[in-house]
Amino acid sequence: MDKVLIIGASGHAKVIIEVVEFNKQYKIFGLIDSFKEKGGKLMNYEILGSEDIIPNLVKQGVTKGIIAIGDNWTRYQLHAKIKKLAPDFEFVTIVHHSATISVSAKIGKGTAILAGVKINTHAQVGNFCILNTNSSFGHDCKMEDFSSIAPGVTVGGNVKIDFCTAISLGANIIQGIDIGKHSIIGAGSLIVHDVNDFKLIYGVPGKEIKTIEKGEKYISKS
Ligand SMILES: CC(C)(COP(=O)(O)OP(=O)(O)OC[C@H]1O[C@@H](n2cnc3c(N)ncnc32)[C@H](O)[C@@H]1OP(=O)(O)O)[C@@H](O)C(=O)NCCC(=O)NCCS
Incomplete structure (x- = not known):
C-alpha cells in the first residue's frame, strides 16, 4: 500500500x-x-x-x-x-465505499466523496472538491475545483458550480442553475435563479444577502 x-x-x-x-x-x-x-x-x-x-x-x-x-x-x-x-x-481522491457514482461521471484528484453521496450520469467533479455526507449531484452537473457541497445538499441536473464556491447544509438547487465562483449558498436555501460570482445567498427561495470577498468564512468550527 x-x-x-x-x-x-x-x-x-x-x-x-x-x-x-x-x-x-x-x-x-x-x-x-x-x-x-x-x-x-x-x-x-x-x-x-x-x-x-x-x-x-x-x-x-x-x-x-x-x-x-x-x-x-x-x-x-x-x-x-x-x-x-x-x-x-x-x-489522491478518496471515495467512501457507500457512495454511488455513475460510470460516466468524472472525479478530479484531491477530491473527497463521503458517505452516501450520489453522483449521477455524466456529472463532472473537479479537483480538490468535497461532496459531503448524503449529498446528491445530478446528471450533467459540473463542479469546478475547490468547491463543495455540504451534507444533505441536493443538486438537480445540469447545474454548474464555479470555482471555490460552498453550498451549505441541506440546500436544494433546481435544475439548470449556474452558480458563480467564490460564492456561498447558506444552509437550507432553495436556489431557483442563477447566482453571480462573490455572492452570499440564502433563504427559501434564495435571495442575495451581500457581495463577499474571496475566502469569506462559512464554517466557524469543524
Ligand atoms: C450562510 C451562513 C454562513 C450565514 O452565516 P452568518 O453570516 O454568520 O449569519 P448569522 O448567523 O450572523 O445570521 C445573520 C442573520 O441571517 C439569518 N441567517 C443566517 N443564515 C441563514 C440561512 N442559511 N438561512 C436563512 N437565514 C439565515 C440569521 O437567522 C440571522 O437573522 P437574525 O439576525 O434575524 O437572527 C450560514 O447560514 C451557513 O449556511 N453556514 C454554513 C453551514 C454549513 O454548511 N456547514 C458545513 C458543515 S460540513
Whole structure:
C-alpha cells in the first residue's frame, strides 16, 4: 500500500481518516497541521509537523496525500503552498465505499466523496472538491475545483458550480442553475435563479444577502 499524508487534523480530517482506513488502498503515514502541536495525535496518527516538512517526506518516499480541510479557500491556499514546496507531491481522491457514482461521471484528484453521496450520469467533479455526507449531484452537473457541497445538499441536473464556491447544509438547487465562483449558498436555501460570482445567498427561495470577498468564512468550527 502507498503511504499517504492527511493534511489537516480537525473534524473533517477524522472523517477522511476513517474512509482511508476502511478502503485499505493507502496506509496513513501521519498528519500535517501547522496549527496543532507537533507530536500530538489524532485517532492514533501523529501530527508530524507543518506543510514545510513535505519536501523532506517526499525524499523519504511519502509522495501522496489529501488536503482534509473543509474550508474551500483554506484548502486552495494550502494546495498552492504545497505545490510550490513540493511540485511532485501527488494528491489522491478518496471515495467512501457507500457512495454511488455513475460510470460516466468524472472525479478530479484531491477530491473527497463521503458517505452516501450520489453522483449521477455524466456529472463532472473537479479537483480538490468535497461532496459531503448524503449529498446528491445530478446528471450533467459540473463542479469546478475547490468547491463543495455540504451534507444533505441536493443538486438537480445540469447545474454548474464555479470555482471555490460552498453550498451549505441541506440546500436544494433546481435544475439548470449556474452558480458563480467564490460564492456561498447558506444552509437550507432553495436556489431557483442563477447566482453571480462573490455572492452570499440564502433563504427559501434564495435571495442575495451581500457581495463577499474571496475566502469569506462559512464554517466557524469543524
Ligand atoms: C450562510 C451562513 C454562513 C450565514 O452565516 P452568518 O453570516 O454568520 O449569519 P448569522 O448567523 O450572523 O445570521 C445573520 C442573520 O441571517 C439569518 N441567517 C443566517 N443564515 C441563514 C440561512 N442559511 N438561512 C436563512 N437565514 C439565515 C440569521 O437567522 C440571522 O437573522 P437574525 O439576525 O434575524 O437572527 C450560514 O447560514 C451557513 O449556511 N453556514 C454554513 C453551514 C454549513 O454548511 N456547514 C458545513 C458543515 S460540513
